[in-house]
Amino acid sequence: MLDRDEDILKAAEDWQKAGRGVALATVVETWGSAPRPAGSSLVINDEGTFLGSVSGGCVEGAVVTEAMDVIESGKPKMLEFGVADETAWNVGLSCGGTIRVFVEKVG
């Protein structure tokens, strides 16, 4: 209810209507001290422009890269990010939490 985010979903609709490929990434689960709550989202277009945030900056780069694949394939993906460690991902959350991010194509 108490959401003061810039209007991410409006941008998603506008970009899609303007003919851009668009993906939406949404935090669907968090464990530990995650930076952004479930429901937080990020919209990305095929030029790599994005709005919003799923982690306050820690993993956005990786999400944007994955979103490009999703725009291409049209298939949704579930991403998981944990504490920064080389084995799972080369990016992570320094705060020690874990988040799962659902990435889907718009349109």
Add this chain to the structure above:
Amino acid sequence: MKLAILHELNAERAARRPVILVTDTESGEQRLVKAADFAKDPLRAELEKQLRMGKSANVEVGGKKLFLNVYAPTAKLVIIGAVHISQALAPLARSLGYDVTVVDPRTAFASPERFPDIPLVAEWPDTALPPLNVDAYTAFVAVTHDPKIDDPALLHAFERNCFYIGALGSRKTHAKRGDRLRAQGAKESDIARIHAPIGLAIGAVSPSEIAVSIMAEITAVLRLPPKEKEEAA
């Protein structure tokens, strides 16, 4: 997300109507459920609970993993009366995430020096309130102690079905207010909706403490399930 769903979601958000987007996170299938349709939905209990808490969450139903993304409008607080209590109430409400507006036709009270950074409308309620789009996601508080200002404002709040309506004054003052509002056509059920004396009984004395008790009461009305709400009141 299908464009039709996104379009409908944006239209509902713009109209300040709550919705929940249900996503099967394995298949990617989605559907949008409007709050008005919760009662007939198989996920009714889960939808109602998450909306009340204003929190998105995962649920597992019939072997399916579903993500319920809650889109509820930003709550508003309209304060009638730019009085001392309001000077404490406005910033407190804002820190809790409310969009706050203070209305008082008395320009000596409704001055930016007394309310830095808070939207102020120095007009009578009849002029000030219609543009504010007071709705069911609005908490409405009348604290001027002046019937000429509070009464028409309260009638407006009844009409707009505010989720919380509170008015300052003792039981005696409130009984008189009830008589006046009745004479102006208010229904008994409307008058019963007014929280008066305003705020939870926490022994508040100073304006800041009264502000805390008012925001505690508004929070309880917003978040508690109906049964526990009665017990807290």
